[in-house]
Amino acid sequence: MGKSISRFSCNKCGYESSKWLGKCPGCDAWNTMVEEPLEKKTAPGRRRTTEAVPLNAISDQDIRRLRTGRGELDRVLGGGMVPGSVILLGGDPGIGKSTLLLQVADAVARGGKTVIYLSGEESLKQVRLRSLRLDINNPAIYLLNEQDIDLLDGYIKEIDPELVIVDSIQTVYSPDISSIPGSVSQLRECTARIINIAKNSDKAFFLVGHVTKDGALAGPRVLEHMVDVVIYFEGEKNYSFRLLRGIKNRFGSTDEIGLMEMSGRGLVEVVDPSYVFLSPALPDSNGTAVTASFEGSRPLLIEVQTLVSASGAGYPRRMASGIDQNRLALIIAVLEKKTGYNLAANDVYLKVTGGVFLKDPSVDLGIAAAIISSYRERPLPSDTVFIGELSLTGQIRSVPFLDLRLKEVQKMGYKRAVVPGSASKNRVYRSDLEVLEVNTIEEFIDLIMEG
Ligand code: TYD
């Protein structure tokens, strides 16, 4: 016979121990260890319930993706929801998770399928109110105000939905565990149960997860490891734009970002993403430059703003929002070394419009241009886009997908692009776009400041 054992885990950080401890060795918090029962050990010689099958014996007919009705969400998911998978949607409270998922439920229901929407957070009246606002009235969406995860399976068997939405994972609980809903052991247990149901029933699951102040999903990262797909829904409260970002995806790339806008009638897709990241042209604004970053499979034109101002006594400040702080320091160091600008006596602040975080190194030239412009107090031509990676030696290095970037530059109505000259041999540029090539940072400064 198997024997039931239990372990203790920290509610805050997930640290595990075989005995109870007053202070968690993982995060130094007091009184956070709770007992959780472990599954019974399998008795030897137990009968198998699954069979090993050859790879090609699994029919590919079954592998179909369920569309969410939102192209931008499908893009981040890698083409839609995969049946049997569990998708975790994380985000700050009020960012629009419930709104988005209600709209997804509507799209799936319109496709003739049923959906279960488990709302542990809001009353059914509140969900109904939101649905009226969104003009959603589909009888194929079943609302459920149930927090006991053990009962979910029964509802799924009864209703046989294609999609199950659990809003949120922090509000459901398993009666087998003594700790409160939202604690690490409850999160882990409930997610494990849901994953089990998903795999056995071949339904797609969306779990809503709240994010703590420091940006991680509430509870430690246990959930991220367990589920198939993790998507973050981001955005600043003051802007209507929302960004969907894939963190993990077992069925696709995590480079894609999806753009949505919160309107009076729910979330709508952003048709022309580049508009989001450009502010309307202001004449004579020092320190702003437009660059083309590649996010996932598409180019986006993005505006960077910098402010270079004399620093007080002590260490000059470098502050970056939207790119890695170290990248900014590196670009400043190259500029200082190669141009003789006295940036060490200046504070440099940098901001990327729209709240994206840029990892593509080809925005270096745009950042450098903005810094130079602010330092020299001369505006850059507002019809020009700067694309290129800056090497430590001051060379402007070539970037991938230059053609696609230039296409976007032209589409957005810009007249000129400054690009790396290094790989220009037999390149054909578009006739109505002036393309200027630069090889080094010195050449670049001559071009934009003296030219
Ligand atoms: P909600 O989906 O409840 O956020 P979450 O589930 O992530 O906590 O979104 C709430 C916000 O969205 C709220 O501030 C009101 C706003 N909103 C709109 O602007 N338009 C709409 O059509 C809806 C339904 C909500």
Ligand code: MG
């Ligand atoms: Mg909500």
